[in-house]
Structure formats: C-alpha cells, structure tokens
Amino acid sequence: MKKPLLVTLGALVIAGTGLAAPAPASAATAPETSTGTSAGTPAAAAAAAAAPTFAGTVSLSNCSGSVVRFPDSEDDDPALVMSNGHCLETGFPAAGQVIVDRASTRTFGLLNSAGTRVATLRASKIAYATMTDTDVSIYQLTTTYGAIRSSYNISPLTLNDTHPVAGTGITVVSGYWKRTYACNVDGFAYRLKEGSWTWKDSVRYTSACQTIGGTSGSPVVDNATGTVVAVNNTGNEDGGRCTENNPCEVDENGTVTVRPGINYAQETYQIPACFGLDSKLDLSASGCTLPKP
Numbered sequence: 001m002k003k004p005l006l007v008t009l010g011a012l013v014i015a016g017t018g019l020a021a022p023a024p025a026s027a028a029t030a031p032e033t034s035t036g037t038s039a040g041t042p043a044a045a046a047a048a049a050a051a052p053t054f055a056g057t058v059s060l061s062n063c064s065g066s067v068v069r070f071p072d073s074e075d076d077d078p079a080l081v082m083s084n085g086h087c088l089e090t091g092f093p094a095a096g097q098v099i100v101d102r103a104s105t106r107t108f109g110l111l112n113s114a115g116t117r118v119a120t121l122r123a124s125k126i127a128y129a130t131m132t133d134t135d136v137s138i139y140q141l142t143t144t145y146g147a148i149r150s151s152y153n154i155s156p157l158t159l160n161d162t163h164p165v166a167g168t169g170i171t172v173v174s175g176y177w178k179r180t181y182a183c184n185v186d187g188f189a190y191r192l193k194e195g196s197w198t199w200k201d202s203v204r205y206t207s208a209c210q211t212i213g214g215t216s217g218s219p220v221v222d223n224a225t226g227t228v229v230a231v232n233n234t235g236n237e238d239g240g241r242c243t244e245n246n247p248c249e250v251d252e253n254g255t256v257t258v259r260p261g262i263n264y265a266q267e268t269y270q271i272p273a274c275f276g277l278d279s280k281l282d283l284s285a286s287g288c289t290l291p292k293p
Contacts, residue, residue, distance in 0.1 A: 057175035059176045060217065064216060067157065068138075069145060070161070078124070079147075085129045085131040086216065087137060094196070107121065122143075136266060168184060170220050183206045185205070189201070195243060203229070216232065219231060231265055239260035
C-alpha cells in the first residue's frame, strides 16, 4: 500500500510507490462560495469542478485526507474527514478488523484552494475504519460543516453515491504533499490483494498518476463533477506479486495479474448509505454494504 511516511532513527523514510515526480494538474484558485443552508449542493460542486483545487483537503501527520460530506448532509452536521484505514494513528487494522466509534483527538491541517494551511481541525472519534474489502477511515470532527465554511470560506468535498466509470478524468489531490496527479480511471480490479489484505472492486489508474508515499488517503476527484469517487491507497512498487507495497489483481477465475508501477484507489460510492442524520454511522441501514465489526 502507499504507506504513511515513517520517521525512523531520526531519518525520514518514504515508503511508497512511483518515485518519479509527476507534472501537477492545472488548478484554479477561485474562492469558495456558499448558497442556501445545505453543506454545498451537487450543482454548486459541478460549477466549481473545472479544475480541482486543494480546498477542503487536509494534511495528516503521515498521510493525506479531505473533509467530506454526503449528498444530503446539512450545515449543522458534525464534519467528517476521510483518509485510509492504513493511515490510522493506531496502526494498520488487521485483515477482518472493523473499527467503529473509537475516541480520537487526532488533528488535521485544513487547506484552502491554494494549498495554504488555514486551520487545525480536531477529531472527536474514529467513526469508521477498516482495511477489509476497502481501505478507509472516517473521522468525526469537533466542529460542523457550517462552522468551517463560516470561519474559513471552505466547503467540504461531496462523496458521489454512484459507481465510478472507466475512462473518467480524475485528479488525486494530496494534502500532505500539496500536489495533484491527473489521469483517468483505467478500469477496475475485481479483487486487489496486498499482503494479508484484500480489497474489492478497486479503481485502477492510468500510468500518469504516479502517486507516492504520503498521498495515502487523498481524495480522487471526478474532474467533470467535482465530486469524490474514490480514496487513493496503493500501488505496485517494484513488480512484486501480492506482497506489501506490491498489490496484485485477482479476477473472478482466480487469475493473478501484476502491473508494475500502476496505482489504485478504493471506491467511496457505498459510504453515504451507511451514514444518517447528524453524520451518524448506521451499518444496518438499507443499502449499506460496508464490512461490519
């Protein structure tokens, strides 16, 4: 996986994939706008979607992430931050492990459209995290979407609740590196296996997205709509087969394919169905398919 940045014996060790420096995507820096009382409408997101910016993304101590909302979120709902399950401050969840409602005081650096840190946000808990079937963490913050917009004129990113489409133009936006990676959805891996973890229906990027360590947890933004369709998480570093940092694809027949240098993300369209009013997790809700504890 695109591991978090690790500090060992005083030296910074970058564990990740694709060390070549990519050409950043062009990004406009138009100011955030707000209309009505909702936490940002899909129409507004589409209007601002010509070029994804850093607005609403966050930097973690070792990864990237973003402030995210669902299509029906309200301004007074507790705000949520999305990253990877393998970016948790407590270490990697084991295969089969699901974490729900665990207290956390983790902090996140909120970025504006230009990538400047404008605030420090704090978690109240890990609402949900796992590395089973997907690789995601959702933190609940001590503040609301409305308070963030009022104080910093920054809106959350909206999670698209439909399956992504092959060929879609996307941008991976890293709050840690303040760097963007532009490519297309190449296709989908039926199963993506890395070490002891297996992920379902993963997004495969075209080769232009040479994401590196520290980009873990970055939102994958659909360029046409401005909505989030996946969360960046891994890549095959040196051609290894199904080992850590070298995921392999496994199809319905069990055939294994290794794609050296190719990177992946986990879909997020299934997450909105698992959260209800006031950003409350409900894994028993109709349509919720996230793994349960």
